[in-house]
Amino acid sequence: xxxxxxxxxxxxxxxxxxxxxxxxxxxxxxxxxxxxxxxxxxxxxxxxxxxxxxxxxxxxxxxxxxxxxxxxxxxxxxxxxxxxxxxxxxxxxxxxxxxxxxxxxxxxxxxxxxxxxxxxxx
Amino acid sequence: xxxxxxxxxxxxxxxxxxxxxxxxxxxxxxxxxxxxxxxxxxxxxxxxxxxxxxxxxxxxxxxxxxxxxxxxxxxxxxxxxxxxxxxxxxxxxxxxxxxxxxxxxxx
Numbered sequence: 240x241x242x243x244x245x246x247x248x249x250x251x252x253x254x255x256x257x258x259x260x261x262x263x264x265x266x267x268x269x270x271x272x273x274x275x276x277x278x279x280x281x282x283x284x285x286x287x288x289x290x291x292x293x294x295x296x297x298x299x300x301x302x303x304x305x306x307x308x309x310x311x312x313x314x315x316x317x318x319x320x321x322x323x324x325x326x327x328x329x330x331x332x333x334x335x336x337x338x339x340x341x342x343x344x345x346x347x348x349x350x351x352x353x354x355x356x357x358x359x360x361x
Numbered sequence: 362x363x364x365x366x367x368x369x370x371x372x373x374x375x376x377x378x379x380x381x382x383x384x385x386x387x388x389x390x391x392x393x394x395x396x397x398x399x400x401x402x403x404x405x406x407x408x409x410x411x412x413x414x415x416x417x418x419x420x421x422x423x424x425x426x427x428x429x430x431x432x433x434x435x436x437x438x439x440x441x442x443x444x445x446x447x448x449x450x451x452x453x454x455x456x457x458x459x460x461x462x463x464x465x466x467x468x
Contacts, residue, residue, distance in 0.1 A: 284450075301456070345393070345454065348405075349410075351406070
């Protein structure tokens, strides 16, 4: 069965960086893409960006350009999301989600990871 | 960015009631809408894709409708396990955007 398993809770200070991992199993990794979505406490869902598991192409949300980098390691079927220069308003649960097309970021998020809580506090 | 305006933001209904949630897009997005269910402390779960298609394994009491700018999500007979927040999402254009969510509670 399809599974996306994310890394654990992180606590960071303002200005630091965080790197969240998302290990996929149960499907052919390079046939899909991965989107990252975050959810601030008590708030809605915000799309952060997408990476093709096939060729590493990326599309990032404009408000995160320059602070976010998404990568994949095909050998371990793992996607990564790094966010730099963290601020208090980056405190959120970060989700990875499988996208049904390795070429098009505009797709359905059909399977989700369990989420990773990132807290940014001094 | 395409804005997805979802209503109501919350509702309370009795077990067995028919529940309908609306989502309005700021421009024509054809049928490029999905609906997700999120229970407290859990990740979102895909229920409806392409506006009207039921995801495999999802109970048939859930359904979706609409096209263009106006979309609906319906629970035909509300069950206690349906307590959750529901989100619409468009995938016609980047950035992908979500509605603000509808919290469904049991009366």
